[in-house]
Amino acid sequence: MDELLKILQANAIESRENIAKMLNISVAEVNQRIAKYEKSGVIRGYQAILNEDQLGLDTVTAVIEVKVSPQREGGFNTVAARISKFPEVRSAYLMSGTYDVLLFIEGRNLREVAAFVSERLSPLDGVLSTSTHFMLKTYKRLGVLMESGHAEERLSVAP
């Protein structure tokens, strides 16, 4: 993968000047390349990675395995795309194995998630069955550990 994308993936708010220094290219080239990625849709957005447990929000996250019957035209994509459009759906993946689509749903409480599953998701054409699990704790998200690391173990000066 392009080094520029690696830098942005690690820290999307890194300054363009610093990125230019790290890659040994001009700021203008950095701007141009980022603009190109944004325009082509490779970069779809920039978000903060939150430790939501620490915020103490009373929301619930559910992980739902969905079995889907593929449609005559579009296969799994038609149904998966329709499911993905619900704002409650945070992430959606097509999977191999015993189910087809994996969803991450966020709701204000258990009842809200239950209502989503029974009233919106299950009745959809093409949805055969669902299996809902509730997430209890987040240890790591998007490659970032939610627990802060230990203090520096290294000596402050070493040969």
Next chain:
Amino acid sequence: MQKKDSVSLRNRINAMVRDIPRSGIRDFFDIVSTMKDVISLGIGEPDFDTPWHVRESTMFALERGVTHYTSNYGYLELRRALAKYVGKKFGAEYNPEDEILITVGVSEALDLALRALVSPGDEVLYHEPCYVSYRATILFAHGVPVAVETKPENGFRLTRAMLEAKVTPKTKVLMLNFPNNPTGAVMGRQDLEDIAAFARERDLIVVTDEIYGELTYDSPHTSIVSLPGMRDRTIFLHGFSKAWAMTGYRLGYACGPAELVEAMMKIHQYTMLCASSMGQKAAIEALARPDTDVGEMVNEYRRRRNFIAAAFKDMGIECHRPLGAFYAFPSVAKFGLKSKDFALKLLNEEKVAAVPGTAFGECGEGFIRCAYATSMENLKEAMIRLKRFIAKR
């Protein structure tokens, strides 16, 4: 009363040991360690933790009871894995049975090599600025250290002419360390061919410390052992500390002709017995996927190298472009301070620790060593502070 005691004890210490100064790094550490909120560019070890699969395999080894002595040479399984790795990566073939010795870091391997080779009065050529231990290790082996100064105008590379000026009939060993700590210099194939020809003509044994061999940023590393006629007169030293971020494991190795490795093994056998068994198991795991582990670290170091080199340039600080290891060695001579004073003032005024160049030999005067084995966040803040510091000079 106390004073009298200490004086009499001091006189009982072996004169050579007594007269060798402590490492300048150690003195500087004593000052830095009393201060809070210091950003340290003074740490000569990776900021990455050892790859998780390596740490996990260490725990598994402990669980299985891998807590006993190993062969003096080290586990044969590890030596076999190393023979493959060194053959592929550094271009020299070694028999794992008797040409590879597992040691407690490269530091021990270097000590063994010099003690095995040097007789009292033999001269050892080495290049400065260099790792803090070289001179002392030669002296401990009863050798005569002969320093060859490398210069920023040559990219701190070693040339044949520099060696010719210092070689004598008593010269027995030539020590090399590229990629270099503290300068970040590397030697290309052509540079090394000149040095190899010199070693062959003068019939010298080469001891090459290639601990930073994986960490080059603009071109792949070339080892002197891979050049014609060099394998049989070279002791190749390497370890896991830098490429795998395993400094605390203390695990290194020496490869060389069987007779030399056996001589080293004898000293190792009587003084150390073997390197730690669980560390050796971890090293076997480390060698299972070197490209994945090391590759991403190298990319990250390269970004930091680019960043720090550009930052120095912006500030008008002269620095030859570091090509390997994780050190930049900029000149601070124009600020009219001795290296040590510059480093102390930088520490006191801006809480940035960089090691005075003189810790790496007298010719390091006028330079400071900045290790970029620290997070990009730290590097950015350190450069802001350094800029503010020099604006006042």
